[in-house]
Amino acid sequence: MKKRISVLITAAACLIGINLTSCATAQREVTVHLHSSFNPKEVAWFKKKGNNTLTGQAFLRTMGGQVITCAGQDVYLIPVSKYSSERIKAIYGNTTKAFVDILSYRNKNIKFIPDSKEYFKFIKKTICDANGRFKFTNLPGGEYFLFTQVVWTVPVLGPQGGVLMQKVRLSGGEKREVILTY
Template identity: 30%
Template sequence: MRIGLFAAAALAAAIMAGCVERKPATAAFSTEEAAFIKQSGNGVIVGHAFRTRPSGTVVNAAGQVVRLIPATAFARERFANFYGKGKYVPHRAYPADDAVDPAYSEYTRTTKAEANGRFSFDKVAPGSYFVTTQVIWGDEDAFSREGGSVYDSVTLTGKETEPVQVILSGN
């Protein structure tokens, strides 16, 4: 019985370690602050989204939607609440209720990752952005899937002569 209680306590601790304390939002979404994403620029962001499984096998974000999000006060708070101090959140730790201002999604850009996990955004205006996607694997009907959400941040000054590269691996 003690071993069973110990195993249950260890499992609960492992689950809680993956959790992030989510705080109530204090910043409201501002279309004015996010408006730069709708401007056309000369910037190009190219990237690779993947996770490395515990076995060492690399899993690409094949076919996943990749989002380019202006790093507004609202988005910075949202990302801090969702990711905590890391750049990865396991699928099992996603919040059950993630209601957000509908205008927030209108001020993002999306693309799809290719089979090799590569993606790109072109004609990007200068500004600071979050780039995020999911890298999920396992049976879609399973109780719990593996992988999760990854992100990184990037800033374009408007003076770039080469594409800005971003790696979404959660590290």
């Protein structure tokens, strides 16, 4: 909690021009040594056409109770593997369901070793519509990490909201709806 308050105070100070030295050092690089390497054979199923559909909606509530959606934001789907699980855990703290506030997320500069470029070829992407809804079709059965961000700006405080992540399993021609919120 102290760390989050410190990050918020630093971010607010940067936005109003106080203590510019801490603004330059707010972002920290963290090196994460992964135990596994990316193995495309482990997620080869991801490239196949399937008969599952994943739809959903992502939103957060402001402190005042207003609902803000992911409208216009990218939504990503990554197949679960040993490698992706390690990466997701390093970013979000777990591999089931998580929220990371936007300031912490943007200030977290993680360097992965090994950092496979091929990993990024196994990501599906769509965009949230004006109502914060998204849809993936023709998905093969399997486990996925689903994530998007919901952000807005508050004068003086700057960006608010964060990134939402959830693990999802699909099989047998399933039509699944997921609500991403915190």
